[in-house]
Amino acid sequence: MIALGCVTGRFQPVHTQHLELFAIALAECDHLIVAITNPDAGARREEAASTHRHTAAANPFTYFERVRLIDAAVDERGWRGRVTTVPFDLAAPVHWPNYAPRSARQFVRAYSEWERQKAARFEAAGYAVTLLEGDTQGRISAGEIRARIGAGEPGWQQQVPAATVPLLDAMNAQRPLAERT
DSSP: OEEEEEEEEOOTTOOHHHHHHHHHHHHHEEEEEEEEESOSGGGOOOBTTBTTTTSSTTOOSOHHHHHHHHHHHHHHHTOTTTEEEEEEOTTOGGGHHHHSOTTSEEEEEESSHHHHHHHHHHHHTTOOEEEEEOOGGGOOOHHHHHHHHHHTOSSGGGGSOGGGHHHHHHHHHHSOGGGOO
């Protein structure tokens, strides 16, 4: 058993495939760091392999809102005490060990070249990496979830942890996703 694992992502919002990755990592490690990338607007950088990830439209939820959503999902799964959520600026590798010690194994699910590049960056920084190939046919799109929430369309609720649905409804009611860009 590995002592410490880490998964990184924007979690805009956290959805069921994110939780699948958390479960894979938790099956192999005692404790999991969930590292939220793009924790604030200043941490956003354009990436050639993922041209949308830095845009305001792709990052409507604040760091605080994403922590609340992840906490609700973690509690729902009974993982409280085994998961710690931290901010993580992918553009600042010199600071990564402050949030995810180099002893943490990085678990990366790759659906595109972007995730493979991210895994290579972690390896170059001295992290052990478990790269899992994702099935692009069954991939859940957080962008589609956000669009459905913003448009008031049904169907998104089945793609996110049940505990996050009331929070997402309340966040959208308080500050509609359409106004967050």
